[in-house]
Amino acid sequence: MARDVARRGARRAPRAPWGAGWIAASVALGLLAAAAVLLVTAPASVADWALARATLGRVRLADARGSVWNGSGRLVLADAGPADGALAGATPELRALAGVVLPGVFSWRVSAWPLLVGMLDARIEHDSMKQPVLLSGRPGELRVSAGALSLPPVALDRLGSPWNTIRPTGSLKVSWENVTLRSGRFDGKASIELAEAGSALTPVRPLGAYRIDIVGSGAQAQVRMDTLSGPLRLQGSGTWEAKSGLRFTAEAQADEPERLRLQPLLGLLGRREGDRTIIKIGA
Numbered sequence: 001m002a003r004d005v006a007r008r009g010a011r012r013a014p015r016a017p018w019g020a021g022w023i024a025a026s027v028a029l030g031l032l033a034a035a036a037v038l039l040v041t042a043p044a045s046v047a048d049w050a051l052a053r054a055t056l057g058r059v060r061l062a063d064a065r066g067s068v069w070n071g072s073g074r075l076v077l078a079d080a081g082p083a084d085g086a087l088a089g090a091t092p093e094l095r096a097l098a099g100v101v102l103p104g105v106f107s108w109r110v111s112a113w114p115l116l117v118g119m120l121d122a123r124i125e126h127d128s129m130k131q132p133v134l135l136s137g138r139p140g141e142l143r144v145s146a147g148a149l150s151l152p153p154v155a156l157d158r159l160g161s162p163w164n165t166i167r168p169t170g171s172l173k174v175s176w177e178n179v180t181l182r183s184g185r186f187d188g189k190a191s192i193e194l195a196e197a198g199s200a201l202t203p204v205r206p207l208g209a210y211r212i213d214i215v216g217s218g219a220q221a222q223v224r225m226d227t228l229s230g231p232l233r234l235q236g237s238g239t240w241e242a243k244s245g246l247r248f249t250a251e252a253q254a255d256e257p258e259r260l261r262l263q264p265l266l267g268l269l270g271r272r273e274g275d276r277t278i279i280k281i282g283a
C-alpha cells in the first residue's frame with residue numbers, strides 16, 4: 001500500500017506547475033485589465049502632461065475636463081515667472097500656470113483603435129474655428145490639417161523678452177496650411193495677423209496691424225514680418241530652428257503725425273540708426 005501511495009503522489013507532482021502558471025496568468029490578466037481601465041478612464045489632465053513634455057513646458061493645458069480621449073481645456077503659453085494680476089479672477093489652476101491664457105475652450109476627440117497600430121487619428125475644435133482641425137501621424141511625425149483660429153485682444157507681455165518690455169496687446173488671427181512636424185523639422189506655411197496692436201508704453205492707439213508669415217521646409221523655417229496699416233511701421237525677416245530658436249531682425253519707423261509721441265517706445269525697441277530703429281531677436 002505504501003508503494004501505491006508513493007506512486008499516486010509521484011503522478012500528482014507534475015500538476016503543481018499548472019497551478020502556479022494559472023496563478024501567474026491570473027495576475028497578469030488582472031494587471032492588464034487594471035491597465036486597460038486606467039487607460040480608458042485616463043483623465044484629460046494626462047493631455048497636459050503630454051503637451052508639456054512635447055513643448056518643453058512652454059505650452060500647457062488648464063481647466064482640463066473629460067478624459068484623454070474626449071475632453072476639453074484652455075491652452076496656456078506658459079512662463080516661468082510668478083503669476084500676478086494678469087490672471088486675476090482665474091481659477092487656482094490657471095493662476096498657478098503663469099502665462100498667456102488663450103481665450104476660448106479647446107476640445108478634442110482621439111480615436112483609440114488607430115493607436116493599436118501606432119497611428120494617431122484625432123480632431124481638435126475651438127470656439128472660433130469654423131471647422132475642426134484633424135491630427136494624424138505616427139511616432140515621430142505629426143500632420144495637421146489646414147485651419148484658422150481667431151482670438152480677441154490678448155496681453156502678450158508674459159511671453160518673455162522682448163514682449164515683457166513692450167507689453168503689447170492685440171487681437172490675433174492664426175491660419176495655416178497643411179503642416180507636418182517631424183523630429184524638429186517643420187514643413188508647411190502659417191501666418192499670424194496682429195490687429196489693433198497697442199503697448200502700455202505709449203498712448204498711441206492703435207499702433208497698427210501686422211502680419212507674420214512662416215514658411216518651413218525642413219530643419220529651418222523662414223519668418224517674415226510686414227505692416228498692414230498704422231503709424232508704427234515694422235518690417236523684418238529671420239529664421240527659426242528647433243535647436244537655436246528664433247533669429248530675427250526688423251526695422252521700425254514712425255509716421256507723422258505720431259512720430260514724436262512714438263519716440264520713447266522706439267528707443268526701447270532697439271538701436272537707433274537715423275530715422276530707423278533696428279530690432280534684433282536672438283541675434
